[in-house]
Amino acid sequence: MYLSNPFQTLQRFPQAWYSQGHFISSTPKAAGPTEGSGGGVPVPSDPARPPDDRTGTVHIQGRGTVATYMFEERANVCRYFEPQSGLWLLLPLQWEMNMDFTKERLQRVMAALPGLLDQTEILAALRQCSYDPEEVISVYLSVFGEQLLQRPAAAAAAAAGGEQRRAELHSLRALQDTEREVQDLRQRLHLQQQEARSVSQKKDSLTREVRYLSDVVQVLNRQLAQLEAEHHDARRKIRSLLAPRPTPPPPPPPPAAAAAAAAAAPPLDPAQLLRLHGQTRELRVGSRTLASAVRHLLGEAGEVLGEVGAAVGRLGRRAEAAAADLEEARALYRKEAVERRSLYNRLQEAQGNVRVMCRCRGGGASGCRGGGASGCLELPSDQEVLLLLRGTRRRFHFDKVFPPGASQEAVFAGTLPLITSCVDGYNVCILAYGQTGSGKSYTMTGTRDQPGVNVRSIQELLHMCTEQQSISYSLKVSMLEIYNDSLNDLLAKKNRTAPPLEIRAQGRGVSVPGLTQVPVQTQDDIIIAMETGEKNRKIASTKMNIESSRSHLVLTLTVEGVDRVSGVTSLGTLTLCDLAGSERISKTEAKGERLVEAAAINKSLTALGQVFSALRCNALHVPFRNSKLTHLLQPCLSGDAKCCVLVTLSPDPGDLAETLSTLQYGASIQQVALGKAARNPAPAKRNP
Numbered sequence: 001m002y003l004s005n006p007f008q009t010l011q012r013f014p015q016a017w018y019s020q021g022h023f024i025s026s027t028p029k030a031a032g033p034t035e036g037s038g039g040g041v042p043v044p045s046d047p048a049r050p051p052d053d054r055t056g057t058v059h060i061q062g063r064g065t066v067a068t069y070m071f072e073e074r075a076n077v078c079r080y081f082e083p084q085s086g087l088w089l090l091l092p093l094q095w096e097m098n099m100d101f102t103k104e105r106l107q108r109v110m111a112a113l114p115g116l117l118d119q120t121e122i123l124a125a126l127r128q129c130s131y132d133p134e135e136v137i138s139v140y141l142s143v144f145g146e147q148l149l150q151r152p153a154a155a156a157a158a159a160a161g162g163e164q165r166r167a168e169l170h171s172l173r174a175l176q177d178t179e180r181e182v183q184d185l186r187q188r189l190h191l192q193q194q195e196a197r198s199v200s201q202k203k204d205s206l207t208r209e210v211r212y213l214s215d216v217v218q219v220l221n222r223q224l225a226q227l228e229a230e231h232h233d234a235r236r237k238i239r240s241l242l243a244p245r246p247t248p249p250p251p252p253p254p255p256a257a258a259a260a261a262a263a264a265a266p267p268l269d270p271a272q273l274l275r276l277h278g279q280t281r282e283l284r285v286g287s288r289t290l291a292s293a294v295r296h297l298l299g300e301a302g303e304v305l306g307e308v309g310a311a312v313g314r315l316g317r318r319a320e321a322a323a324a325d326l327e328e329a330r331a332l333y334r335k336e337a338v339e340r341r342s343l344y345n346r347l348q349e350a351q352g353n354v355r356v357m358c359r360c361r362g363g364g365a366s367g368c369r370g371g372g373a374s375g376c377l378e379l380p381s382d383q384e385v386l387l388l389l390r391g392t393r394r395r396f397h398f399d400k401v402f403p404p405g406a407s408q409e410a411v412f413a414g415t416l417p418l419i420t421s422c423v424d425g426y427n428v429c430i431l432a433y434g435q436t437g438s439g440k441s442y443t444m445t446g447t448r449d450q451p452g453v454n455v456r457s458i459q460e461l462l463h464m465c466t467e468q469q470s471i472s473y474s475l476k477v478s479m480l481e482i483y484n485d486s487l488n489d490l491l492a493k494k495n496r497t498a499p500p501l502e503i504r505a506q507g508r509g510v511s512v513p514g515l516t517q518v519p520v521q522t523q524d525d526i527i528i529a530m531e532t533g534e535k536n537r538k539i540a541s542t543k544m545n546i547e548s549s550r551s552h553l554v555l556t557l558t559v560e561g562v563d564r565v566s567g568v569t570s571l572g573t574l575t576l577c578d579l580a581g582s583e584r585i586s587k588t589e590a591k592g593e594r595l596v597e598a599a600a601i602n603k604s605l606t607a608l609g610q611v612f613s614a615l616r617c618n619a620l621h622v623p624f625r626n627s628k629l630t631h632l633l634q635p636c637l638s639g640d641a642k643c644c645v646l647v648t649l650s651p652d653p654g655d656l657a658e659t660l661s662t663l664q665y666g667a668s669i670q671q672v673a674l675g676k677a678a679r680n681p682a683p684a685k686r687n688p
């Protein structure tokens with residue numbers, strides 16, 4: 001709606017204005033702050049700037065002055081005021097494009113991504129990203145890839161791929177819409193359930209009422225029967241009293257004694273008879289009144305019973321309809337949930353399948369401060385780490401940064417979106433990387449009271465699998481350690497003299513023949529398996545006279561699902577890897593066996609870094625086979641997997657150099673984008 005002068009009535013914007021914008025007059029408005037309910041409005045103060053009637057004010061009589069178009073700086077959103085609804089609405093994109101604020105940001109995005117041509121789309125993305133051009137650039141880069149860095153001519157060659165990415169972007173928006181629909185459905189479901197509950201409560205109370213009224217009717221019936229019996233009795237008595245007595249035959253001349261008795265008997269008193277008659281009449285009238293009252297009451301009770309019966313019938317029908325609605329809403333909800341899950345996986349893929357999160361251990365000498373200024377590390381936001389190093393500050397960006405106080409639950413929640421994909425048949429991998437003592441084992445394994453990602457994720461997957469009714473899942477866990485580039489089975493039975501484990505290529509994946517796989521069905525199974533693994537790890541390390549943390553711990557959970565109806569199977573794996581400490585050999589001053597051990601760790605971690613950098617450059621050859629670690633992790637790090645690297649940091653100033661190298665390692669992984677994640681191909685197996 002608009003108002004061209006205060007005395008006009010509000011008018012609707014013509015349709016064309018929405019797409020083209022419209023200047024009401026060409027005379028520049030006076031500069032200065034604008035009054036209005038929304039706060040400060042950037043009114044042009046520079047007379048050289050082109051006039052813009054959209055940043056004006058309107059006086060409404062009796063109401064005051066309001067801004068007709070404003071920039072809400074605090075919320076970073078451009079809006080205009082719609083007086084009729086009293087709402088601030090988003091500006092049409094074409095209008096907003098003319099603002100210096102947005103123009104400048106558009107140009108920044110377009111300069112960084114010359115392959116991006118559609119300004120309207122960029123502006124829409126800016127809105128989504130709170131007008132942060134950096135975020136828009138990173139979103140586009142992660143969704144469309146580096147082709148956007150090319151000039152439009154070169155970009156045209158990659159347009160075919162771009163179309164697909166665009167479709168993915170659309171599907172992201174569709175996902176948001178679907179989520180809203182699911183919310184609506186949830187609300188509807190909730191309302192239906194409430195209604196069904198209230199209907200059933202009403203039905204119960206009416207049933208109680210009917211029962212009470214039936215009791216009343218029964219009592220009244222009994223009273224009526226009793227009264228009628230009394231009435232009948234009274235009538236019989238009256239009749240007998242009023243009946244004319246037969247005249248006795250003339251008595252024989254009485255003997256003298258009988259004559260004396262007859263003379264003594266009182267004669268029949270007519271007054272008494274009359275009284276009796278009066279009482280009888282009263283009784284008759286009373287009984288008639290009572291009978292009519294009872295009849296009236298019975299009639300009323302019958303009506304009430306009829307009404308109640310009809311109400312119960314109606315309620316029954318409503319309850320049936322509500323139950324049908326409920327069932328329909330449930331079916332719809334289930335369908336939406338499946339759709340949402342698939343869109344969710346696509347969203348994960350579009351966002352990139354490698355996440356890097358950073359966790360800072362507490363308790364350093366100077367400590368880490370979230371947002372503070374002193375100390376070796378600063379965590380200015382939940383996605384940034386600032387390292388103070390020789391007077392300079394180096395900033396690192398991660399998908400998520402957990403401050404020292406972050407709980408085990410919070411860290412697990414960060415990894416949860418990836419973990420759940422495992423149930424849908426994806427290979428998922430979580431790696432903990434950092435120097436010794438920075439909290440890798442605490443994050444991955446944790447303690448009995450504060451379990452880490454390992455236990456929590458297996459518990460969560462177990463829970464998800466038991467909730468699924470249409471698919472039957474079986475979960476198996478295996479645990480091995482890689483020490484000096486050799487593999488030890490940690491769940492093997494005692495005294496078993498097993499041959500050394502080897503990794504074999506198997507299609508696009510790998511397998512470790514002979515590795516013990518333990519089925520898990522309950523939480524206790526998980527805990528027993530983990531404790532057995534930890535115990536065997538300690539025994540093995542004591543035998544070899546090493547620290548258990550000098551080996552890589554790899555825990556793999558295999559989730560196999562069989563659809564009960566179609567028989568189609570899915571196979572997902574979750575690999576949880578607690579890597580050995582990443583410190584430099586020079587720092588540990590290792591010698592002899594320790595030196596060999598440190599060299600093996602460094603070699604495998606370097607091989608892991610090389611794999612990530614080959615993936616980053618999209619190299620034709622990725623050197624997975626350079627170490628046992630990378631060879632084993634190949635299925636989780638190649639194009640069809642989702643991976644999360646948890647980088648753990650020590651806040652100690654003495655560990656500064658290690659912290660820097662850990663952060664650099666994490667930052668380099670951050671730039672890796674695995675290919676489009678895909679489910680593991682379902683084996684041809686079918687249910688018998």
Ligand SMILES: Nc1ncnc2c1ncn2[C@@H]1O[C@H](COP(=O)(O)OP(=O)(O)OP(=O)(O)O)[C@@H](O)[C@H]1O
Nearest residue numbers: 361362435436437438439440441442443549580581
């Ligand atoms: N976020 C945390 N909160 C509380 N305590 C922690 C945290 N992170 C680590 N710790 C404690 O710090 C110590 C070292 O942690 P941890 O053993 O997990 O380090 P690590 O990186 O696994 O070392 P290593 O490479 O030797 O295995 C442990 O006592 C652990 O309980």
